[in-house]
Amino acid sequence: MKILPTLFILSWxxxxxxxxxxxxxxxxxxxxxxxxxxxxxxxDGSAQARMVIVDAQGNKQMRQFTILRKDQADLGNQDMLVxxxxxxxxxxxxxxxxxxxxxxxxxWLYLPALDLVKRISAGDKRTSFVGAHFFYEDVSGRNxxxxxxxxxxxxxxxxxxxAEAKDKNSVEFDHYIVRIDKQHFLPMQxxxxxxxxxxTRTMEVLKTKVIDGFTTVMHSKITQHADGSYTEMxxxxxxYDLGLPDNIFSERSLRNPPKAWLK
Amino acid sequence: MECSTVYKLxxxxxxxxxxxxxxxxxxxxxxxxxxxEDWSDDNWSEEVTSPxxxxxxxxxxxxxxxxxxxxxxxxxxxxxxARVNIDYSHESFELVTKSELVYDHILEPAxxxxxxxxxxxxxxxxxxxxxxVKIGRQILTWGTGDYxxxxxxxxxxxxxxxxxxxxxxxxxPSDSAKGTWxxxxxxxxxxxxxxxxxxxxxxxxxxxxxxxxxxxxxxxxENFSVQKTNKAxxxxxxxxxxxxxxxxxxxxxxxxxxxxxxxxxxxxLLLPYFPEMNAWGTSIRLPLSGGLFNAEFSSxxxxxxxxxxxPLIANGxxxxxxxxxxxxxxxxxxxVQIYIEQTKHYDQFIAHSATPExxxxxxxxxxxxxxxxxxxxxxxxxxxxxxxxPTDKDGYLKPSIxxxxxxxxxxSGGANLxxxxxKYTFFGQHQQNTNVWLRVKAQF
Numbered sequence: 012m013k014i015l016p017t018l019f020i021l022s023w024x025x026x027x028x029x030x031x032x033x034x035x036x037x038x039x040x041x042x043x044x045x046x047x048x049x050x051x052x053x054x055d056g057s058a059q060a061r062m063v064i065v066d067a068q069g070n071k072q073m074r075q076f077t078i079l080r081k082d083q084a085d086l087g088n089q090d091m092l093v094x095x096x097x098x099x100x101x102x103x104x105x106x107x108x109x110x111x112x113x114x115x116x117x118x119w120l121y122l123p124a125l126d127l128v129k130r131i132s133a134g135d136k137r138t139s140f141v142g143a144h145f146f147y148e149d150v151s152g153r154n155x156x157x158x159x160x161x162x163x164x165x166x167x168x169x170x171x172x173x174a175e176a177k178d179k180n181s182v183e184f185d186h187y188i189v190r191i192d193k194q195h196f197l198p199m200q201x202x203x204x205x206x207x208x209x210x211t212r213t214m215e216v217l218k219t220k221v222i223d224g225f226t227t228v229m230h231s232k233i234t235q236h237a238d239g240s241y242t243e244m245x246x247x248x249x250x251y252d253l254g255l256p257d258n259i260f261s262e263r264s265l266r267n268p269p270k271a272w273l274k
Numbered sequence: 275m276e277c278s279t280v281y282k283l284x285x286x287x288x289x290x291x292x293x294x295x296x297x298x299x300x301x302x303x304x305x306x307x308x309x310x311e312d313w314s315d316d317n318w319s320e321e322v323t324s325p326x327x328x329x330x331x332x333x334x335x336x337x338x339x340x341x342x343x344x345x346x347x348x349x350x351x352x353x354x355x356a357r358v359n360i361d362y363s364h365e366s367f368e369l370v371t372k373s374e375l376v377y378d379h380i381l382e383p384a385x386x387x388x389x390x391x392x393x394x395x396x397x398x399x400x401x402x403x404x405x406x407v408k409i410g411r412q413i414l415t416w417g418t419g420d421y422x423x424x425x426x427x428x429x430x431x432x433x434x435x436x437x438x439x440x441x442x443x444x445x446x447p448s449d450s451a452k453g454t455w456x457x458x459x460x461x462x463x464x465x466x467x468x469x470x471x472x473x474x475x476x477x478x479x480x481x482x483x484x485x486x487x488x489x490x491x492x493x494x495x496e497n498f499s500v501q502k503t504n505k506a507x508x509x510x511x512x513x514x515x516x517x518x519x520x521x522x523x524x525x526x527x528x529x530x531x532x533x534x535x536x537x538x539x540x541x542x543l544l545l546p547y548f549p550e551m552n553a554w555g556t557s558i559r560l561p562l563s564g565g566l567f568n569a570e571f572s573s574x575x576x577x578x579x580x581x582x583x584x585p586l587i588a589n590g591x592x593x594x595x596x597x598x599x600x601x602x603x604x605x606x607x608x609x610v611q612i613y614i615e616q617t618k619h620y621d622q623f624i625a626h627s628a629t630p631e632x633x634x635x636x637x638x639x640x641x642x643x644x645x646x647x648x649x650x651x652x653x654x655x656x657x658x659x660x661x662x663x664p665t666d667k668d669g670y671l672k673p674s675i676x677x678x679x680x681x682x683x684x685x686s687g688g689a690n691l692x693x694x695x696x697k698y699t700f701f702g703q704h705q706q707n708t709n710v711w712l713r714v715k716a717q718f
Contacts, residue, residue, distance in 0.1 A: 066650070130566055138605055142652040
């Protein structure tokens, strides 16, 4: 029976170790880990997604698409392609992003009806992504270098961090408060406030799933509090480390989507 | 308008409206059901993936001319379009078909009003790892201009543009073969159109225009005969993207896209035709100061009149464009373009012109401003596009409002407002073509 206390002590010390490791004090370090967990899982990935956009009157719209993503480096530049399949008027539309840490992202939209590769200017990254309550930046990830972070609270489950944009003119919010799960570092809720301190917008994660060892957001929602309108986004067929070749992240894929990677 | 015209118009509107309403109701009720089914966790698990994809829309458009015009009809748009898209996806190729059944009330005679139109019918495949080929009826686009075209000499439909049809119809299809080769960071596009595809230019059927021969506004409609050409046209582009900066070089061998020449036909009648034209050019597009900057150049050689002394054939041109676009305030994007169209051999041109006082300036200038404001989660979009030419002292204002009620219903309305001091300038000649329009579209 001597083995039991030994095990107990062992597990206790491990618990203490993990608790200490998890209890971080530096907001920037927490945000870095959150950024990794949210946008840089594995070296590449693919997923099917759909959004249901519900306006203030309860009218629903749907967008369905497939995302391919490849990291040039962890926390570094990223390539991303979004292929729309629904509804009819956006079917065949492809959105291409080169996410850049050091400068503005490069973004293109391919409109098949006109065979037009339209470039999107960098300024409007906090505008609606194809009519949803998600912004372009919510999809590709906001660059943490654009904000200043303060750790407000640390409880059993979450780090609560306040973020303020370094350039307040570039954003529609005064500040936002993000609750990051201590276990997997995914931001589970983000509340955006205006200068009157009123909550204007909320992002919440409704469901996560561990896929290939990466805790992955499977269902999230963004609500606009002024009128109660919202968008829900769901994922399926999430895959990591597919070995996506670099050359598919190019203008060629806009006109000729890489079928082999979209199944 | 006479009483009989009003009566006829009302009758047709009722017909258009009723047929559209019934069709759309059927489609919409089907769609609403299927949408509800889709949005549940259970249904999301596995979806049957068929290689066949069906979609389409039904759209009606109505527009009328605001001023007295010499064209036969006061309507600028009165049509019902049913579009069916059928695509087939195979391991080794993609087949795309887009067909339309159109009822166009403006066409004469009445027996021509209903017709079937194939907008796209093409097959795309990759014969090698770094080659794509697309063959068949297709829409072709390149270049950096916004409603201004320099190196994009593919067919345009100006009647659609002036009448308020959806922007996609500004591009007319071509029956072409297009090959694209990818070599390192470069791509080479080569398109071959075995039978030259001209623009859908103004004939006087819908819109009147200025005739330098008559020296007045004309609307010949079915009497506007043009000598067609069935020779081939070629276009090429080499493009690359270096760290977000896009460069391209273009080449073109073919014809002026509108009939800018006059020649005698077999019966010794002087008729408009498409003179041969070659072009080359270049463009750049890059992010700048939180926005986008673009510049493009093109040189047109009118090879049947290289010295510019034949008044019956358009002179060559040099075309220059610079543009800048950025979001000004949240959801409001503004873009400006400066365009210069330089006529080559201008002295010869004026010396040989029968009407030098009505000819265009050596350097025709054009400024454009586009404002786009989107609200209600992009469901409501206000758009304003303005052309203004300081040299021609004329302009063209295109305001529009688009409301996307949901994934099925789209409502839009707008105007095409032309003004100018003179009846012979580029936009000035269209003053009487000023029109307003409304469109309703149901998608399935």
